[in-house]
């Protein structure tokens with residue numbers, strides 16, 4: 457066995473406040489024990505606060521301008537076509553490439569398709585084919601024997617919450633089985649396992665967390681209690697030389713209103729849409745000055761950059777100022793909607809900053825910003841009851857020597873990634 461190992465447990469989307477609540481109320485006693493002996497802090501997510509960007513920052517210790525992942529969807533340069541970036545688009549090598557020893561990496565979002573590496577890698581959301589999600593491939597039958605599933609069955613989830621909750625639990629069982637098997641089977645130096653059912657559960661059932669009389673309140677708590685059980689087992693196997701890190705990629709809160717950013721841009725004269733949208737392409741008409749991609753990434757429709765570009769390069773700054781004033785003053789039912797307005801130069805550094813949206817918005821509590829092109833109203837409210845937030849992710853570290861630098865101010869997912877990288881290369 458390697459004398460110094462690093463274990464990283466991800467709880468997708470879990471906010472610090474919920475972690476504190478569930479540990480103090482007895483739902484997560486093992487995690488509570490780790491918190492008592494460790495260092496716990498709130499953490500900033502990536503901007504935007506979506507899993508693909510945040511986990512890419514965590515596994516590389518770099519920002520989107522360096523690692524090149526800006527969202528779940530991206531623009532094809534020189535066109536209005538959109539595409540889904542994947543692991544092949546990640547421009548900075550993940551920490552397991554730097555490690556001298558073997559790594560086990562299970563269910564990290566946006567790491568599909570897997571690549572050869574020293575150890576075992578099973579990719580997370582969005583993974584399509586099992587044979588591109590597991591490396592080395594000879595492990596596939598072993599995983600199948602343990603009922604491993606790449607994700608929940610979204611078809612089932614759509615049929616109703618009952619099936620959704622059942623499916624989440626089955627997926628969790630199979631993932632834990634696979635994790636236990638690989639924990640013993642591989643002589644690893646770094647082990648990373650991300651629980652993603654937490655994010656799905658909070659999207660669909662955040663109301664069940666808050667409301668004790670909700671039909672699924674106990675199911676919600678039970679999912680976390682089962683995860684805590686698995687964390688307890690992992691924790692009991694560690695030696696005092698091992699570093700243990702637990703973290704989330706973004707926080708979560710109650711979703712009160714969806715806000716359709718493109719609807720606002722259209723009604724304020726910034727966006728003109730063609731009547732007949734093409735598949736996998738934005739229907740941007742000439743005369744458009746700005747448009748948005750999910751969740752709230754604003755692109756200036758610059759001449760020379762886009763086929764129907766209408767803003768001259770020298771007018772970019774003026775256009776951004778107009779947008780800052782529009783978003784800064786946006787109110788819905790008397791409440792301010794936008795908390796932060798960032799220009800890309802303020803938040804990103806690195807060689808791929810050109811590919812970034814010109815501006816990214818972060819919403820005030822309760823507002824869920826969306827980049828849909830088809831919404832007919834400025835606001836809406838779907839079935840989903842929870843949404844991501846930016847400033848309430850958490851980071852828990854057990855190993856006193858390595859928290860230096862984190863005591864002053866709230867760290868970000870990039871800082872957490874740098875820490876992981878430093879630990880893994882030190883081994």
Ligand SMILES: [Zn+2]
Pocket residue numbers: 469507655656659844
């Ligand atoms: Zn999510």
